[in-house]
Amino acid sequence: MKIYFENRQIVTPGDLLAEGDYVAGNNTHKIGNKIYASRLGLVEYQGKTVQVIALNTVYIPSPGDQVIGRIEDLNINGWIVDINSPYKALLRVSDAINKPFRQQKDDLTSLLDVGDLILAKVIAFDRTMDPLLSIREAGLGKITHGQIVKVSPAKIPRIIGRKASMINLLKKETECKITVGQNGIILVSGPTPDHEKLAILAIEKIAQEAHTSGLTDRIAEMIRREKGVKS
Amino acid sequence: MIDEKGLRTDGRRPNELRPIKMEVGVLSNADGSAYIEQGKSKVLAAVYGPRELHPRHLALPDRAILRCRYHMAPFSVEERKSPAPSRREIELSKVIREALEPAIFLEKFPRTSIDIFIEVLQADGGTRCAGTTAAALALADAGIPMRDLVAACAAGKVDGVLVLDLNDIEDKEGEADMPVSYMPNLGLISLLQMDGSLTFEEFKQVLNLALEGCKQIYKLQKEALKAKYVAIKEEVETCLQS
Numbered sequence: 001m002k003i004y005f006e007n008r009q010i011v012t013p014g015d016l017l018a019e020g021d022y023v024a025g026n027n028t029h030k031i032g033n034k035i036y037a038s039r040l041g042l043v044e045y046q047g048k049t050v051q052v053i054a055l056n057t058v059y060i061p062s063p064g065d066q067v068i069g070r071i072e073d074l075n076i077n078g079w080i081v082d083i084n085s086p087y088k089a090l091l092r093v094s095d096a097i098n099k100p101f102r103q104q105k106d107d108l109t110s111l112l113d114v115g116d117l118i119l120a121k122v123i124a125f126d127r128t129m130d131p132l133l134s135i136r137e138a139g140l141g142k143i144t145h146g147q148i149v150k151v152s153p154a155k156i157p158r159i160i161g162r163k164a165s166m167i168n169l170l171k172k173e174t175e176c177k178i179t180v181g182q183n184g185i186i187l188v189s190g191p192t193p194d195h196e197k198l199a200i201l202a203i204e205k206i207a208q209e210a211h212t213s214g215l216t217d218r219i220a221e222m223i224r225r226e227k228g229v230k231s
Numbered sequence: 232m233i234d235e236k237g238l239r240t241d242g243r244r245p246n247e248l249r250p251i252k253m254e255v256g257v258l259s260n261a262d263g264s265a266y267i268e269q270g271k272s273k274v275l276a277a278v279y280g281p282r283e284l285h286p287r288h289l290a291l292p293d294r295a296i297l298r299c300r301y302h303m304a305p306f307s308v309e310e311r312k313s314p315a316p317s318r319r320e321i322e323l324s325k326v327i328r329e330a331l332e333p334a335i336f337l338e339k340f341p342r343t344s345i346d347i348f349i350e351v352l353q354a355d356g357g358t359r360c361a362g363t364t365a366a367a368l369a370l371a372d373a374g375i376p377m378r379d380l381v382a383a384c385a386a387g388k389v390d391g392v393l394v395l396d397l398n399d400i401e402d403k404e405g406e407a408d409m410p411v412s413y414m415p416n417l418g419l420i421s422l423l424q425m426d427g428s429l430t431f432e433e434f435k436q437v438l439n440l441a442l443e444g445c446k447q448i449y450k451l452q453k454e455a456l457k458a459k460y461v462a463i464k465e466e467v468e469t470c471l472q473s
Contacts, residue, residue: 012456015453039377056373
């Protein structure tokens with residue numbers, strides 16, 4: 001039973017993190033009774049679990065995730081959606097509208113066209129099949145206003161914060177509606193473009209400094225300072 | 232090639248590496264990137280993916296495919312090199328791909344591809360090793376899960392002396408050159424090539440010399456990866472103090 005790093009130290013792939021009776025968590029792998037890091041990130045020891053909080057990842061869909069995507073193409077019974085992931089997502093008509101769809105008469109493009117942005121939920125995904133999306137829930141569907149920010153999907157937990165502290169701070173201070181897609185795409189819509197600009201600035205700062213501590217306080221201070229300059 | 236003091240053409244001792252500079256995250260369009268300068272050799276590596284694979288029929292149902300392109304810029308050598316991939320570049324692309332493949336958890340991304348582009352900007356020997364080293368950094372920067380970083384380094388024999396990290400003249404005029412790529416934490420060799428001739432005893436010594444070189448490069452790789460994030464952290468901390 002031995003650990004080789006301190007909590008929240010930066011580790012690189014191949015670093016030996018712990019030896020002995022430990023459980024390999026996210027972004028680690030076990031060879032024999034040794035646990036190694038498999039991604040660049042911050043190591044975290046929690047009881048018996050050793051995990052690495054990655055500094056950069058790709059988005060792998062998971063059922064239940066809320067994502068923001070762009071319609072890329074359409075075929076006879078649905079749309080193909082780019083969700084910032086190695087896998088293209090499918091949105092079937094039956095997962096988009098409540099009433100029956102008549103292929104001969106109805107026009108898919110009248111609902112969603114190529115280039116439209118949608119807020120959707122992943123309903124199914126496994127290794128053999130492309131992810132399926134649904135927009136048949138309140139609040140989901142075509143995005144009509146606001147601005148989009150793209151960050152690494154690894155930074156999303158930091159933007160939400162512990163018990164949503166960070167995101168609530170952002171919403172309150174910038175007066176913007178902020179919708180976070182688990183795939184690293186964030187929708188910001190506020191009363192004026194200036195409000196949105198401030199929120200985007202704050203989100204970009206969080207993404208850049210995600211691996212430092214005391215971030216919530218610094219973001220609060222930054223927003224107040226920026227607001228002070230304007231008023 | 233070796234003077235009376237036992238020093239090499241560029242003033243190095245036999246078991247000394249060239250000065251190495253590494254930087255991570257140099258290209259914003261790539262998912263991961265790295266730049267390395269090893270003596271006068273300068274190499275840039277970019278990684279894209281895991282991403283959707285085109286053409287689709289190449290996709291494997293159980294893992295990602297790794298594609299690698301090693302390319303020398305026309306201006307990288309003294310006489311202009313045709314930009315079309317040569318026999319040598321095609322071979323090195325394959326060899327580097329196979330040196331990196333065992334380090335990557337390809338099975339985590341079925342039906343996708345991971346693409347590596349290695350561009351030699353200036354060549355002065357040891358570019359396949361520098362390319363492998365840079366590509367491993369770029370892969371880690373892209374957030375691709377890996378068993379270990381891959382560090383690569385050559386060793387060989389020049390004027391009867393066993394030397395580490397050969398440069399261009401030493402490679403061409405020397406008796407033997409042996410590029411090795413190594414995963415130090417796992418203790419696995421993923422590339423071992425040799426041209427020239429060595430006795431069995433010399434072979435063992437040269438291999439150990441190359442592995443020592445790889446370990447030194449591995450340390451530099453780790454520092455380079457951390458440097459990108461430590462710089463931000465320090466900046467924040469100095470801001471807080473002032």
